[in-house]
Amino acid sequence: MDIAVIGAGVTGVTTAYCLARDGHNVSVIERLPEPGLETSRANAAQRSYGYVYPWADPGMVRKAILWMWTPKGPFKLKLPPDIRTLSFLAQTWRHARTPGLFPANERSLIRLGSYSRECFADIERQVPLAFDGGHAGLIDLASDAKAEAALRALMPLLEEMDIGHHWLGADDIYAHEPGLRRGGPVRGGLRISGDGTGDCHLFTQALAAHCRAMGVRFLFDSEVVDAECRQGRVVSVSVLPREQASGRDAWSSSAAKTLPADAFVVCAGCQSRALGRLIGQRMPIYPVKGYSITAPLSDEALADDVMAPRSTVIDDRFKVVITRLGQRVRVAGFAELANFDRCLPASRIDTLKEAVDMRFPGVAVLDKATPWAGFRPMTPDGPPILGRGKYSNLLLNTGHGIFGWTFSAASAEITADLVAERTPAIDIAPFRPERFLR
Ligand SMILES: Cc1cc2nc3c(=O)[nH]c(=O)nc-3n(C[C@H](O)[C@H](O)[C@H](O)COP(=O)(O)OP(=O)(O)OC[C@H]3O[C@@H](n4cnc5c(N)ncnc54)[C@H](O)[C@@H]3O)c2cc1C
Known part of the structure; x- marks a missing residue:
């Protein structure tokens, strides 16, 4: 089949890989000049x-309100909120208050995550990819009794879902992450032993290069601006060079290239909503902003590897994630509702620097840190939108929110299953696009 994938983030590229592996003739259309330049x-x-x-x-609403007013708190709302932000908040509130929805979605996401682990293992076995990836586990830290109680409350669900985990006291934490010994308070922490890390951007770029070698065609600097739909199918999409697409008033249909295909897959992250509007497919995805810094390890940490993080650590004080990537350290945090505002306030970056210096003092050259802001493609309930759309040959693989890197391998495999009319390995009903038609 001829298949067009829209978007070359981690989701689009893993999808292209699984489709090409199944023998399809795949084109990937990407408005930016390279793969993985947006949220990935x-x-x-x-x-x-x-x-x-x-x-x-439902448990987060009260905390989020408190965090909003704490200067270094992890949740931020740009004031005054615009209509789109208010509508997203209202939908989130409705989903949070729907009885039974949160625990059901929690379990569906853990199933998707666990399946993704298997799918990543397959991809990494099939393709040699250099992306500073590993599986040395995750530690969520507790500095005090309150944080310990909150983490321990998660353990019955992990037990029920058969996720390998242990409660560790401070000494055991230091055995796994010796660098924490020099940092802030540690009472204990929850370790998820099978979890992994990896540079999503390097992975996306390396897998895209492999896809190209498999015959996948990439159209960069090319934006999908329209679609022709007839008799229940998408017939073709119209693609414009990015510079013409951005001054949308100026584009005429004669400037656009028409790309027909047998099937189309939407992997357009936060822009999926706008794309859906062209064809009447509702995808209420909101850009939840977050920040990161990536810094080289200091000479001291390079000389004494015991100082640096070994895997990934969630800090409970600043609510940031600190991850080792080869000879670099990545620190990320914040959930900010500011629509598509791309500014990078110094205060957010300073908080990330303070957090890594509190947990792993002197580990990174913070003057050389590269700051970044990105947008999590968030549905108002949280699970991704995965499945067939309103046209028989339209597939949706988008809206992965907080965990798009984690879910990418599974949702690509599931999309390839749907194209091939195979039954996916897990139940995908919780991710169905129709849940937003009500
Ligand atoms: C601060 C932060 C921390 C995060 N941490 C983690 C983490 O630790 N683990 C995890 O699993 N996830 C994490 N995420 C989430 C994860 O990064 C995203 O869910 C994931 O990258 C989404 O990938 P994607 O391919 O769906 O979207 P994107 O990477 O945004 O790709 C979509 C692509 O579609 C293209 N596109 C859009 N519209 C069009 C169009 N009309 N025509 C052509 N091309 C188009 C865009 O240019 C873009 O390249 C984090 C996100 C943030 C912001």
Whole structure:
């Protein structure tokens, strides 16, 4: 089959790989000049298969309101909020208050994450990829009794879902992450032993290069601006060079290239919503902003490897994630509702620097840190949108929110299953696009 994948983030590229592996003739259309330049660029680098949760968390609402007013708090709302932000908040609230939805979604996401672990293992076996990836586990720290109680409360669910985990006291934490010994308070922590890490951007670029060698065609600097749909099918999409697409008033249909295909897959991250509007497919995805810094390890840490993080650590004080990526360290955090505001306030970056210096003092050259802001493609309930759309040959693989890197391998495999009319390995009903038609 001829298949067009829209978007070359980690989701689009893994999807292209699985489709090409199944023998399809795949084209990937990407409005930016390279793969993985949007949200897949510099995320927290966790492949946290067993430690995933939905956005619409009834227990979070009160905390989020408190955090909003704490200067270094992890949740931010740009004031005054615009209509789109208010609508997203209202939908989140509705989902958070729907009885039984949160625990059901929690379990569905853990199933998707666990399946993704298997799918990543397959991809990494099939293709040699250099992306500073590993599976040395994840530690969520508790500095005090309150944080310990909150983490221990998660353990019955992990037990039920068969996710390998242990409660560790401070000494055991230091055995896994010796660098924490020099940092802030540690009472204990929850370790998820099977979880992994990896640079999502390097992975996306390396897998795209492999896809090219398999015959996948990439159209960069090319934006999908329209689609022709007839008799229940998408017939073709119209593609414009990016510079013409951005001054949308100026584009005429004669400037656009028409790309027909037998099937189309939407992997357009935060822009999926706009794309859906062209064809009447509702995808209420909101850009939840976050920040990261990536810094080289200091000479001291390079000389004494015991100082640096070994895997990925979630700090409970600043609510940031600190991850080792080869000879670099990545620190990421914040959930900010500011629509598509791309500014990078110094205060957010300073908080990330303070957090890594508190946990792993002197480990990174913070003057050389590269700051980044990105947008998590978030559905108002949290699970991704995965399945067939309103046209028989339209597939949706988008809206992965907080965990798109983690879920990418599974959702690509599931999309390839749907194209091939195979039954996916897990139940995908919780991710169905129709849940947003109500
Ligand atoms: C601060 C932060 C930390 C995070 N940490 C983690 C983490 O530790 N673990 C984890 O699993 N996830 C994490 N995430 C989430 C994860 O990064 C995203 O869910 C994931 O990258 C989404 O990938 P994607 O391919 O769906 O979207 P993107 O990477 O945004 O790719 C979509 C692509 O589609 C293209 N596109 C859009 N519209 C069009 C169009 N009309 N025509 C052509 N091309 C188009 C875009 O240019 C873009 O390249 C984090 C996110 C942030 C912001």
